[in-house]
Amino acid sequence: MFKSILAGAAAALLTTAPHPAAAQTLIVPGALLLAGYRATCGPVDTMIKPIDDIAAAYKGRIILHPRVLDLPRAQQLFWYTHECAHHIFGPGEAAADCWAVQQGKIQGWLSRDELSRLGTTMRSFPGDATHGDGRSRVSYMEKCYAR
Secondary structure: OHHHHHHHHHHHHHHHOOEEHHHOOEEOOOOEEEOOEEEOEOEOEEEEOOOOOOEEEEOOEEEEOHHHHHOOHHHHHHHHHHHHHHHHHOOOHHHHHHHHHHHHHHHOOOOHHHHHHHHHHHOOOOOOOOOOOHHHHHHHHHHHHHO
16 A cells, blocks of 8 residues: 555656656646756746747747757747746837846856857847847847846
8 A cells, every 4th residue: 555655646746747848848837947947937838839930928828949949058048038028028029138138147047158159149130020130139138238
């Protein structure tokens, strides 16, 4: 009887323990692991699926393109935190970029070198109706980091 109780408890732990994001399509709030870091955004869940962007925020959900999981740790966390910021502050890209950078600095996962590496990848981003071009976004992010 003791063995069956122990087995039941172990099974319960396995079903509630967080799993790496790559192993799931839909990840419940609080269970997302990005590069070993538990990424949370309050009650917002996360879906890993191919989309036409690197990441998106949509009605209580953060959507990450699977390629995010192949990025360096700081960039994974930046894109997740950027999308979380949209759930907090709304659609403004500048606010989302700035908040993600500041959170990364405060939490210790975004160093000045990591910001520079992120900027290198973002500088070539073209602008569109809702996003500034990469150069202007990076310039603003550097100012946010310096605050």
